[in-house]
Amino acid sequence: MPKVKFIPQNREVEVEAGTTLLNAADAAGLYIEGDCAGKGTCGKCRVKMIKGGDEEPTAAEKKHLSKKELLGGWVLACQRKIEKDAIVEVPIQKDAHSRKITLAGGIEKLEAEPVIKKIHVKLDRPSVKDQTADLERLLSALGKEDLTVKPRELNTLPKMLREHKFSVTATISGNRIISFEPEDTSDQMYGIAFDIGTTTIVGSLLDLKTASVIAVSATTNPQNIYGADVISRITHANQGKEQLQQLQNKVIEAANDIIKDLLKKTKIARDRIYEIVAVGNTTMSHLFMGIDPTYLAPAPFVPVYSRALDVGATEIGLKINPAGRVTFLPNIAGYVGSDTLGVILATKMDQRSDNCAAIDIGTNGELVLKTRDTLMACSTAAGPAFEGAQIGQGMRAAAGAIEAVAYEDNDIKVTTIDDVPACGICGSGLIDAAAALLQAGLIEPSGRFVNFEENPEKVADHFKNRLRRGKTGIEFVLVPAAESDIKEDIVLTQNDVRELQLAKGAIHAGLMILIKEAGIQEKDLDQVLLAGAFGNYVSRESALAIGLLPQLPIDKIKAVGNAAGDGARVALASKSERDRAVKLPHQVKHMELSTRMDFQEFFIEAISFPKI
Ligand code: FES
Structure with a gap:
């Protein structure tokens, strides 16, 4: 069997001939970023073959890699099959978790009432x-x-x-x-709250006696190898028991890695961890428990269960005290999971008497609306644009990602995470870029770039060399090659703007349905809570400028951090709160958007950008 060595990680693995590099890396315990489950469409799983890569490039490689890159040995890991011994250089993945970690513990004080x-x-x-x-x-x-x-x-x-x-x-x-x-170990009592995200898994170690968070750890959800979104994961699970098991193994291994890291950081003994409480979307909940989520994908989107599931840690392979228990909080519907329930729990929205909306922006936008009379939730397929996927040079919020773009002094200025040379653009940068280019008059409210070829007078002289025609249409150069980390221009393309419009249109339209159903109007909203890491980093001004959020005074919009993860922590720390979580789904009216004829109307209205 051919041997593959991955550098600089120095991992070696033997695989059957014909195995893709992506699967070989997975077998070696390495994660190679990709968004398309190995279909060859995202072009993100680039690695460099130092030895053993002399086959003809595939069509997908020719599409996504330049001639120079192909000559330099770059290949797509999901396309390249191993036929002989190889040495492969894997670019070090930049840490995309720090943002979520810093958001842990958004609630200052948890109530201690241990189970x-x-x-x-x-x-x-x-x-x-x-x-x-x-x-x-x-x-x-x-x-x-x-x-x-x-x-x-x-x-x-x-x-x-x-x-x-x-x-x-x-x-x-x-x-x-x-x-x-x-002896007396009564002061050593710990539990872990997990937020099982489609992209990132975060674990918080709590001292159950004091309800204090003593350590937080996060990792990429390694199910990513089967696709960036829940539908790809469901499709994989649907192929059979073995594939379902693969998905469960991946998430449980990642959770065990987090547990190991938390124990190492705190020097706490494994058998002093007695409880785990987890939240996640409904698909993640099923896969974590090893339950086949197949029927979540087609209409009518029916989950196998929605109640809280409680199992022994050893039953699903989690390495805590062997008698420890694991509770996955209840889901609300097929696409409104316990992560949304966590948002309600942590923000106590259900106990408010004013009009309050919560928006958790991700691949699926989950929306909650509380008015005096009702508590409703829905999910809207925003697509992965806000996670930086399906954006030409999109990336997760990691070092080097353009996170902010501003129109200042007649110029478009960018800021990257960690202030290092830019290597791509993440969700918050995408929203900012669109808002800044709208403000600069380079994007029209319809979303089209100004046609500089037909109307050159519409483009200020200092932008003339930055607005240009690229491979896929008009594009704007955010960072020139000479200043970027990847030695290529980093551009915002017309297609990127379209993806953003679809994503923000879906979120806004979903919210409008809830508002209509509640019998109120946008202006009646007293507060809009932005949940999730993304909500914390997105500029509220830009989100308003592109029409992602209702047109409200900015002080009515509040970021609440990783509220879903907070929900898991709240339920872990307090028995009363866990009991409340179990009952909450009965109070939430779920709105299914796919059957709403008016969704399309709201969506079309919401696609355009507001006029400045
Ligand atoms: S192109 Fe390889 S994972 Fe998308």
Whole structure:
């Protein structure tokens, strides 16, 4: 079998001849970025073959790579099959997680009301005069005679008592003792809240006694190899049991990596983690639990379950205390998952009496509207533009991504994440770029670039060399090759603007449906909450300028950080909040947009940019 060595990571793997480089990298535990599940359409999985890559380029490679790149050994990892030993250089992936991590703990203080209890007791030693059995002796000391315990845990008790002078701590969940520990460990009680995103997975380690977040860790969702969006993942799962298992394995491995990292950072023992509470969209929830989500894809978009699922950690392979439990919070509908429920829980929207909307912008835009009379939610397919996908030079929000663009002093100025040379444009940069070019008069409200060939007088002289005709139509040079990290011009194309229009049109139209259904008007909104990492970094001014948000005074728009993740933390920290989460779906009216004839009308109206 051919051997493939990946550098600079220095990983080597043997694979069957005919395996793609993308799958070989996956087998070597490396993640290569790509958005199209290996279909060869996104052009993002570029790697450089140092040895063993002398085959003819495929059609997809010719389309996405320049002649110079092809000559230099660059290939698309999903297209290139391994036939002989190879050495492959994989560009180091820039860290796309830092933004989500910094958003952890958006709620300043969580209420501590742990589901788990730990009680330390020092028992009297048995004697000939007192032959009470170990368990009964313990239960009597705990003052909880009705607790149950499984034989596996019970078996650990007798020796532990005798080796530790009858000093033992019982960990109790509900009416069951889930573990015994020697001596007094009652102050060591931890849990992990997971936000299982389609793109990024974030885990927060909580001290359950104080409800404080003591460490946060994140990683890319490695299911990405099967596609960037939930439909690609469902399609993969639909192929059979093995594929479903692959998807579950990927997400569980990633969660275990996060657990390992959290333990390393905090030096906490693995068996002191007793609980996990997770949120995610409905597809992620199914895949995490190993449940086939096939029927979520076609209408009528029916999930297998919507209630909270509670399983033993070992049942799904999560490495915490072997008796630990995992709760995935309930979903609201097929495309409105427990992540949206988490937003409601964390922001306490359900308890408000004014008109408040929440928008969680991602590949799917999830929208919630609370008025005095109703609480409604819907999901709208915004497409991946806000995540930087399907944008010519789009990328995730990582170092080097253009994150802000401004029209200042008659110039278009860009700022990148970490202030390093630009290598692409992320969602917030895309919105800013469109807003800035609208302001500069280079994009018309219809979304078309000004036709500089027919109307040269419409373009100011200082932009004449930046607005040009590119491969796919008119484009604007945001950063020239000489200043970019990739030594190519970084441009905003007409197609990028169209993708943005479709995405923002879908979000705005979804919100309009909720507003109409609630019998209010846009101007009646008292507050709009922007949830998610994206919501925190997008410029509110630009979002208003392109018509992504309702035309409201800017002080009515508030970013609330990773509210979905906060929802998981709230439910992990407090039993009352977890109980509230379980009941919440019954209070939320789900609006299915695909059957609404008026969605298309709102969508068409919302595609154009507002006139300046
Ligand atoms: S082109 Fe390879 S993953 Fe998209």
